[in-house]
Amino acid sequence: MTYKVVLLPGDGIGVEVTNAAVRVIKTVAESFNVSMEFNEQLIGGSSYEKYKNPLTDETLQACYDSDVVFLGAVGGPKWETLPHNLKPEAALLKLRKALGLYTNIRPAKIYNALIDASTLKKEVLEGTDFIVLRELTGGIYFGNPRGFDKDRGWNTMEYTREEVVRIAQMAFKLARMRRKKVTSVDKANVLDVSQFWRNIVHEVHKDFQDVELNDMYVDNCAMQIVRNPKQFDVLLTSNLFGDILSDIAGMITGSLGMLPSASIGNKYALYEPVHGSAPDIAGQGKANPIAAISSVAMMFNYSFQMQKAAEMIETAIEKVLVQGYRTADIISDGCKLVSTEQMAECVIENYHEIFNQQAIGVFTL
Numbered sequence: 001m002t003y004k005v006v007l008l009p010g011d012g013i014g015v016e017v018t019n020a021a022v023r024v025i026k027t028v029a030e031s032f033n034v035s036m037e038f039n040e041q042l043i044g045g046s047s048y049e050k051y052k053n054p055l056t057d058e059t060l061q062a063c064y065d066s067d068v069v070f071l072g073a074v075g076g077p078k079w080e081t082l083p084h085n086l087k088p089e090a091a092l093l094k095l096r097k098a099l100g101l102y103t104n105i106r107p108a109k110i111y112n113a114l115i116d117a118s119t120l121k122k123e124v125l126e127g128t129d130f131i132v133l134r135e136l137t138g139g140i141y142f143g144n145p146r147g148f149d150k151d152r153g154w155n156t157m158e159y160t161r162e163e164v165v166r167i168a169q170m171a172f173k174l175a176r177m178r179r180k181k182v183t184s185v186d187k188a189n190v191l192d193v194s195q196f197w198r199n200i201v202h203e204v205h206k207d208f209q210d211v212e213l214n215d216m217y218v219d220n221c222a223m224q225i226v227r228n229p230k231q232f233d234v235l236l237t238s239n240l241f242g243d244i245l246s247d248i249a250g251m252i253t254g255s256l257g258m259l260p261s262a263s264i265g266n267k268y269a270l271y272e273p274v275h276g277s278a279p280d281i282a283g284q285g286k287a288n289p290i291a292a293i294s295s296v297a298m299m300f301n302y303s304f305q306m307q308k309a310a311e312m313i314e315t316a317i318e319k320v321l322v323q324g325y326r327t328a329d330i331i332s333d334g335c336k337l338v339s340t341e342q343m344a345e346c347v348i349e350n351y352h353e354i355f356n357q358q359a360i361g362v363f364t365l
């Protein structure tokens with residue numbers, strides 16, 4: 001079996017963290033005897049520089065022909081004044097839409113070695129491990145009519161049955177791979193579209209009776225993430241609510257350089273760190289590659305169904321942090337400062353060790 005991986009390093013630190021991610025993909029694939037075929041393409045500002053187009057047909061076609069897409073980051077000050085449709089960020093929105101990536105997954109998992117760096121108390125955070133599953137291609141960001149005039153501004157929050165069914169099914173399926181608990185977030189006490197969302201989620205739940213389902217109002221959910229994040233397993237949200245809640249969830253557990261994500265549709269999947277191209281540190285070897293490497297773990301988990309490999313990557317990251325290696329964004333007293341490449345190297349070394357231990361039967365998580 002050969003997996004076709006399209007690499008879209010993009011701009012700024014996107015290039016550096018993608019290099020780190022590729023090294024990890026190759027290491028893991030080799031250890032499990034899985035073959036990977038890489039196809040690197042331009043996107044964002046780098047594509048605009050060459051083709052005056054941030055997303056070419058060639059890049060899009062490569063993605064259509066792929067099993068998975070890995071993206072670094074796009075954007076930068078150089079392209080900020082371009083018309084909206086030529087901006088690097090427009091390429092990303094177009095790509096997600098073209099690939100039908102209606103599910104966005106962002107984990108909120110605490111690394112024990114970084115627990116003291118959080119703004120929350122250790123005892124509140126310890127054991128936190130949930131995912132925010134956000135509907136990505138519908139809801140108020142895409143609803144019509146929309147607009148504003150001198151006296152009024154308006155948007156439309158709308159969901160179709162099909163849109164809610166497919167995201168709810170995805171949530172229950174993912175919950176089956178985890179602790180089998182879905183919390184569906186809405187504002188059904190005020191919004192009709194939320195009552196509709198809730199009704200459909202409960203209909204879909206009839207086919208997933210082994211998974212526990214709770215409903216929670218979005219305002220309460222925002223409070224609960226900060227008050228008692230351990231209670232959650234899979235948080236199912238619409239586009240707008242997920243946009244906000246995933247940022248809260250991400251920030252309680254770490255820095256921007258640590259946050260991975262996956263965007264998944266029926267046919268395609270795209271993995272990317274949550275952060276942007278970080279022009280302030282680009283090209284200096286300062287970028288934290290852990291968000292990108294953790295996105296690779298999600299790729300092995302969700303796209304290649306290699307849960308063991310994903311766990312081993314995550315364990316390798318955890319071990320590196322316990323050993324005290326830190327990039328500049330997460331450095332603290334007594335820790336060892338490393339570059340992007342060195343951090344990737346540390347993860348790979350630990351991965352090899354964990355893999356070899358597992359081979360002789362002493363691997364524990």
Ligand code: NAD
Pocket residue numbers: 013017072073074075076077089092256257258272273274275276277278279280281286287288289291329
């Ligand atoms: P950013 O995420 O690029 O950076 C915000 C801050 O976090 C910066 O100080 C940066 O140095 C730091 N940071 C981010 N990632 C880091 C990492 N891996 N290691 C260490 N430090 C890290 O956000 P921004 O500055 O608001 O945006 C810069 C550009 O990126 C803009 O053009 C923006 O539109 C774009 N952007 C792209 C994406 C994407 O491609 N998915 C996401 C967000 C922003």
